[in-house]
Amino acid sequence: xxxxxxxxxxxxxxxxxxxxxxxxxxxxxxxxxxxxxxxxxxxxxxxxxxxxxxxxxxxxxxxxxxxxxxxxxxxxxxxxxxxxxxxxxxxxxxxxxxxxxxxxxxxxxxxxxxxxxxxxxxxxxxxxxxxxxxxxxxxxxxxxxxxxxxxxxxxxxxxxxxxxxxxxxx
Amino acid sequence: xxxxxxxxxxxxxxxxxxxxxxxxxxxxxxxxxxxxxxxxxxxxxxxxxxxxxxxxxxxxxxxxxxxxxxxxxxxxxxxxxxxxxxxxxxxxxxxxxxxxx
Numbered sequence: 001x002x003x004x005x006x007x008x009x010x011x012x013x014x015x016x017x018x019x020x021x022x023x024x025x026x027x028x029x030x031x032x033x034x035x036x037x038x039x040x041x042x043x044x045x046x047x048x049x050x051x052x053x054x055x056x057x058x059x060x061x062x063x064x065x066x067x068x069x070x071x072x073x074x075x076x077x078x079x080x081x082x083x084x085x086x087x088x089x090x091x092x093x094x095x096x097x098x099x100x101x102x103x104x105x106x107x108x109x110x111x112x113x114x115x116x117x118x119x120x121x122x123x124x125x126x127x128x129x130x131x132x133x134x135x136x137x138x139x140x141x142x143x144x145x146x147x148x149x150x151x152x153x154x155x156x157x158x159x160x161x162x163x164x165x166x167x168x169x170x
Numbered sequence: 171x172x173x174x175x176x177x178x179x180x181x182x183x184x185x186x187x188x189x190x191x192x193x194x195x196x197x198x199x200x201x202x203x204x205x206x207x208x209x210x211x212x213x214x215x216x217x218x219x220x221x222x223x224x225x226x227x228x229x230x231x232x233x234x235x236x237x238x239x240x241x242x243x244x245x246x247x248x249x250x251x252x253x254x255x256x257x258x259x260x261x262x263x264x265x266x267x268x269x270x271x
Contacts, residue, residue: 003173004172007173007177015181015184015188018185018188018208019188021201022192022195022196022205027198030198030204031200031204034204034207034208037185037208037211038211041215044178044181044215045215045218047173048178048218048219049222050218050221050222053234056234056237057237060237060241061207065207065240068248069204069248072200072248073200075252076255076261078200081197081261091194091195094195095191095194095195098187098194101186102183102190105183105186106183109176109179109183112179116175116176116179121223121224121225125225126222126225129221129222129225129226129227130222135230135231135234138228139231139234143231150239153238153239153242154238154241157241157245157246158245160245160249161245161248161249162249163249164246164249164250164252164253165249165252165253167256
């Protein structure tokens with residue numbers, strides 16, 4: 001009972017926070033709504049017994065990435081963009097495209113409803129597969145090559161970001 | 171009522187759609203980048219749910235890599251936004267027409 005309550009509480013808060021991010025006019029409040037959403041998703045990872053990823057989500061997403069976003073917003077000293085006066089047909093088209101994407105996703109999930117596994121793993125097994133120990137063993141044996149590629153990618157991204165943000169680049 | 175895998179997949183669908191809506195609706199380049207992060211998170215949620223349901227660690231390793239790539243993407247994307255802001259003094263994506271002759 002408590003698990004269902006927790007799931008629905010976190011899910012509703014996550015959706016409400018995502019809507020708040022879309023609706024908020026000020027970019028700073030958009031970013032803070034997204035932080036709330038990321039915390040809710042971290043909580044959902046914990047309800048799935050994926051404790052390691054829950055911690056990583058809070059540390060990297062809600063911690064590092066969102067601080068980067070807030071830092072840039074405040075560095076550029078952004079105000080809310082002015083409202084367009086006339087009705088925008090591009091937004092109507094965007095809404096239609098979004099509904100098509102939604103319909104497609106719902107169709108795919110509905111197709112899979114019959115073949116989806118019910119939770120095969122018991123909660124005890126799930127707690128084992130979600131632990132830092134199991135993930136670390138896989139990362140450092142079977143996935144050691146992708147792990148090193150990710151390291152090089154992060155280095156390249158750091159150098160690229162510094163180059164792009166330099167004053168004389170553009 | 172048991173919370174099954176379907177509920178997590180449905181939540182992933184809703185969050186992904188809201189991310190698509192944000193990318194297409196908003197004009198602020200930084201909010202568009204944040205919407206992309208929301209979409210990545212929706213997919214991560216489905217990956218973790220499936221991985222935990224099947225009792226297989228590989229899905230969570232993939233989520234770990236997705237989070238790393240998202241961090242790299244955010245850093246480079248925000249650097250591009252800063253460079254564009256220096257040139258145009260706005261982050262409205264409707265104002266960016268640097269490739270127009």
